Amino acid sequence: MTAAVPPGGFSAPKGVPEYVGPEFTSVRDTLVREADRAGYAHIELPVFEDTALYARGVGESTDVVSKEMYSFDDRGGRSVTLRPEGTAGVVRSVIEHGLDRGGLPVKLRYTGPFFRYERPQAGRFRQLQQVGVEAIGVDDPALDAEVLAVADAGFRALGLRRYRLEITSLGDATTRPQYRQELTRFLEKLDLDEATRERARINPLRVLDDKRPEVREQLTDAPLMIDHLSDEAAAHHAAVKRHLDDLGVAYVENPWMVRGLDYYTKTTFEFVHDGLGSQSGIGGGGRYDGLMAELGGQDLSGVGFGLGVDRALLACRVEEAGLDTASRVEVFGVPLGDAAKDRLVGIIGALRHAGIRADLAYGGRGLKGAMKAADRSGARFALVLGERDLEAGEIQLKDLTDGSQQAIALDGAAAAVDRALEDS
RNA sequence: GUGGGUGUAGCUCAGUUGGCAGAGCACUGGGUUGUGAUCCCAGGUGUCGCGGGUUCAAGUCCCGUCACUCACCCCA
Numbered sequence: 001m002t003a004a005v006p007p008g009g010f011s012a013p014k015g016v017p018e019y020v021g022p023e024f025t026s027v028r029d030t031l032v033r034e035a036d037r038a039g040y041a042h043i044e045l046p047v048f049e050d051t052a053l054y055a056r057g058v059g060e061s062t063d064v065v066s067k068e069m070y071s072f073d074d075r076g077g078r079s080v081t082l083r084p085e086g087t088a089g090v091v092r093s094v095i096e097h098g099l100d101r102g103g104l105p106v107k108l109r110y111t112g113p114f115f116r117y118e119r120p121q122a123g124r125f126r127q128l129q130q131v132g133v134e135a136i137g138v139d140d141p142a143l144d145a146e147v148l149a150v151a152d153a154g155f156r157a158l159g160l161r162r163y164r165l166e167i168t169s170l171g172d173a174t175t176r177p178q179y180r181q182e183l184t185r186f187l188e189k190l191d192l193d194e195a196t197r198e199r200a201r202i203n204p205l206r207v208l209d210d211k212r213p214e215v216r217e218q219l220t221d222a223p224l225m226i227d228h229l230s231d232e233a234a235a236h237h238a239a240v241k242r243h244l245d246d247l248g249v250a251y252v253e254n255p256w257m258v259r260g261l262d263y264y265t266k267t268t269f270e271f272v273h274d275g276l277g278s279q280s281g282i283g284g285g286g287r288y289d290g291l292m293a294e295l296g297g298q299d300l301s302g303v304g305f306g307l308g309v310d311r312a313l314l315a316c317r318v319e320e321a322g323l324d325t326a327s328r329v330e331v332f333g334v335p336l337g338d339a340a341k342d343r344l345v346g347i348i349g350a351l352r353h354a355g356i357r358a359d360l361a362y363g364g365r366g367l368k369g370a371m372k373a374a375d376r377s378g379a380r381f382a383l384v385l386g387e388r389d390l391e392a393g394e395i396q397l398k399d400l401t402d403g404s405q406q407a408i409a410l411d412g413a414a415a416a417v418d419r420a421l422e423d424s
Numbered sequence: 425g426u427g428g429g430u431g432u433a434g435c436u437c438a439g440u441u442g443g444c445a446g447a448g449c450a451c452u453g454g455g456u457u458g459u460g461a462u463c464c465c466a467g468g469u470g471u472c473g474c475g476g477g478u479u480c481a482a483g484u485c486c487c488g489u490c491a492c493u494c495a496c497c498c499c500a
Contacts, residue, residue: 014491121495195426278495371459375460
């Protein structure tokens with residue numbers, strides 16, 4: 001039995017965006033470039049991992065693990081999961097290959113697709129694209145600030161302005177348990193619906209960033225982690241803010257902020273954009289003290305971020321920031337007749353060998369149609385070749401920005417075009 | 425996973441109490457086999473999301489389903 005074409009034709013899987021043209025890669029590469037400038041090395045990671053890696057690394061009680069993972073058994077009976085986030089995979093790789101046995105910190109960056117089974121909406125996808133960095137092995141607030149500055153520089157480089165950086169500290173293992181108890185006692189006294197009470201039971205911190213006004217109202221007097229930091233965590237937090245000031249990175253403190261992944265400690269942050277609707281986070285991350293040890297490695301801490309490429313692109317559109325609209329080609333060939341086309345195919349090939357992006361009108365279109373195609377290609381120059389030019393040993397080089405045209409020798413035409421592009 | 429809104433041409437959308445499917449843009453060709461982004465003419469623009477029901481008759485009413493979208497939730 002062969003599968004039938006579904007009514008209406010095949011479509012991409014639900015919640016999976018597709019990008020045509022230079023915009024997506026332009027946004028992604030701009031974000032990556034800032035990480036490269038700060039010395040983060042690329043790491044190419046598997047798109048799926050042992051399911052247990054995420055269960056243990058991200059946390060069983062998180063929504064990401066408990067109801068959003070794409071998990072399946074492979075043909076060998078192993079349970080594998082399409083990666084829902086990047087940090088666990090990086091840490092696993094660092095441990096597995098002993099990358100933490102050399103100089104510290106280990107600074108790595110990655111990019112690619114991640115997968116979460118969620119209900120899609122504007123800015124929320126089942127296949128999402130992230131750029132991330134991780135700096136592992138050194139617990140230095142200056143490193144937290146560097147990570148934040150790299151993310152901020154990426155968004156600035158895109159031309160984004162209408163976002164803010166929110167930061168807080170989630171404390172460390174010495175004081176968080178007792179804070180958690182205090183918060184739980186506070187929440188028990190509130191008038192909350194059943195779903196929220198359940199959330200409070202699983203992870204009381206999560207209740208703090210509830211968006212509903214009637215809930216927020218009750219939370220104004222809630223105890224906050226930021227007021228219950230250990231001396232060390234408080235000093236760390238103060239140092240991060242000091243470094244951010246020195247780096248010229250603007251931020252606001254948001255002590256109600258919570259992260260959905262269990263591994264975060266101390267510094268946590270989120271980049272929030274106001275023009276995207278309810279999915280407003282364009283990036284987020286923080287420090288994770290216990291994750292390396294949790295996954296079987298040395299007891300080293302790390303800090304990192306994940307930036308949403310899809311959402312950054314949406315933000316660029318909202319702000320009408322300078323998205324890359326670079327033309328596909330610089331030169332476009334317009335042949336008149338078969339003999340001219342034979343010759344032009346070779347010339348276009350020579351241009352490409354010389355490193356010039358070039359295309360030509362295929363399909364035997366008329367002159368008008370071919371010129372139209374040249375216009376649409378975004379090329380700076382058109383190369384028009386007909387019988388008359390062939391006899392004269394010439395080819396017409398037309399500047400499409402002002403319409404001017406000059407005849408150049410057919411022999412060595414590629415070199416002449418190269419010069420014309422350099423002069424323009 | 426829960427609740428609301430919307431599905432008509434490639435895109436943006438009209439479509440009357442149920443009565444012959446439309447506009448603009450884009451696309452292709454021609455006006456001009458030697459010149460594009462202007463103008464003129466012509467032309468595909470279509471399972472009206474899909475399936476079923478009511479009716480002489482459904483884009484229009486009803487049910488289901490799928491997709492998109494907004495909010496909750498969650499997060500990038």
